[in-house]
Amino acid sequence: MNCATFIMVAASLLSWADSFYHHSSKGKEKELQYLVEPPVYPAVMARRGENITLPCVMQTKPSHYRVKWTKLDPLRQGVQNIILISNGHADKHYGVLGPRASLRRAHALDLSLLLFGLELEDDGQYRCELINGIDDENVDITLGIEGVVFPYQSSRGRYKLNYNDAKEACEKQDGTLATYMQLYKAWTEGLDWCNAGWLNDGTVHYPIIHPRPACGGELLAGIRSYGPQHRTKEHFDAFCFTSTTEGSVFYVPGVLNFSEALHACKKEGATLARVGQLYSSWKFLKMDQCDGGWLQDGSVRFPITNPRKRCGGISEAGVHSFGFPKQSVRIYGAYCYR
Numbered sequence: 001m002n003c004a005t006f007i008m009v010a011a012s013l014l015s016w017a018d019s020f021y022h023h024s025s026k027g028k029e030k031e032l033q034y035l036v037e038p039p040v041y042p043a044v045m046a047r048r049g050e051n052i053t054l055p056c057v058m059q060t061k062p063s064h065y066r067v068k069w070t071k072l073d074p075l076r077q078g079v080q081n082i083i084l085i086s087n088g089h090a091d092k093h094y095g096v097l098g099p100r101a102s103l104r105r106a107h108a109l110d111l112s113l114l115l116f117g118l119e120l121e122d123d124g125q126y127r128c129e130l131i132n133g134i135d136d137e138n139v140d141i142t143l144g145i146e147g148v149v150f151p152y153q154s155s156r157g158r159y160k161l162n163y164n165d166a167k168e169a170c171e172k173q174d175g176t177l178a179t180y181m182q183l184y185k186a187w188t189e190g191l192d193w194c195n196a197g198w199l200n201d202g203t204v205h206y207p208i209i210h211p212r213p214a215c216g217g218e219l220l221a222g223i224r225s226y227g228p229q230h231r232t233k234e235h236f237d238a239f240c241f242t243s244t245t246e247g248s249v250f251y252v253p254g255v256l257n258f259s260e261a262l263h264a265c266k267k268e269g270a271t272l273a274r275v276g277q278l279y280s281s282w283k284f285l286k287m288d289q290c291d292g293g294w295l296q297d298g299s300v301r302f303p304i305t306n307p308r309k310r311c312g313g314i315s316e317a318g319v320h321s322f323g324f325p326k327q328s329v330r331i332y333g334a335y336c337y338r
């Protein structure tokens, strides 16, 4: 790692801070006349599966208006993802979010949007736009999905995934490719990982809490950046993101090979757990099990919430991995999901 990398880290942190602090006032030269400018930078957090309200309220009502809710897509500038348009009487729903959206209408001045059954992809920025013919106004609101970031490596080894493979790998593990903000938050919470992985914007990063020679040398702690990379030619690992799940993960003890583990879960009316599901149970249900168990992708892992001497002297909470053992090996139990 070199000086250029460090500059890229600094630059990406700056542009992050820039978009964080200036986002809500971007493109607004004049005072709002109708909509209430929120007193603080508006962000709401919720988990997958939950319902949420994105607040937007008028201070005074124009005689005629329409309200338009859109989801902003920083990866596709200029594309408008309309969710809902209302003239105050009738609502029209659009796109993938439309069927899960409606106006709250808690009172005469309420334009807030209700979103039902949140999905991982709903994370992002939303815009409430009042269309009045002359003075169109808008406020932006950030919706953050509360979840957990996990690094993912192919069973074929380190740095085997191009962007599309990485995206697919996360989806197979009940996740999505993480955003930079999600990785950043995970880093503040302690994620330290010495392998670079794809993020959903096509950039490649890795988060370091404890700088060490084997890991970019004496650079400062932070999110190290390789910047944008070629999506089909370049190969790295992935940073996946997941949130709460409907079901939960449980451990079935035994000395099972991989196919026996599959059967053990089936007998319980369950399936072998995906990696994201195990991380979700660790994060949200505080799962703690000092036994390696097979997962659906053929890896063997175990979740630790309370690190202890009697569990291999593991000093850090987290989901630990034994990699991808040969499927005939009979040492481990099974992590099932139901």
Ligand SMILES: *[C@@H]1O[C@H](CO)[C@@H](O)[C@H](O)[C@H]1NC(C)=O
Pocket (backbone or CB within 6 Å): 049, 050, 051, 116, 117
């Ligand atoms: C979300 O709203 C729907 C419809 O009103 C309701 O059936 C469901 O229980 C709600 N879910 C949660 C998690 O509150």
Ligand SMILES: *[C@@H]1O[C@H](CO)[C@@H](O)[C@H](O)[C@H]1NC(C)=O
Pocket (backbone or CB within 6 Å): 257, 258, 259, 260, 327, 328, 329
């Ligand atoms: C696991 O063991 C069973 C016998 O209990 C055997 O039939 C099966 O082929 C083994 N599977 C693997 C992947 O080694």
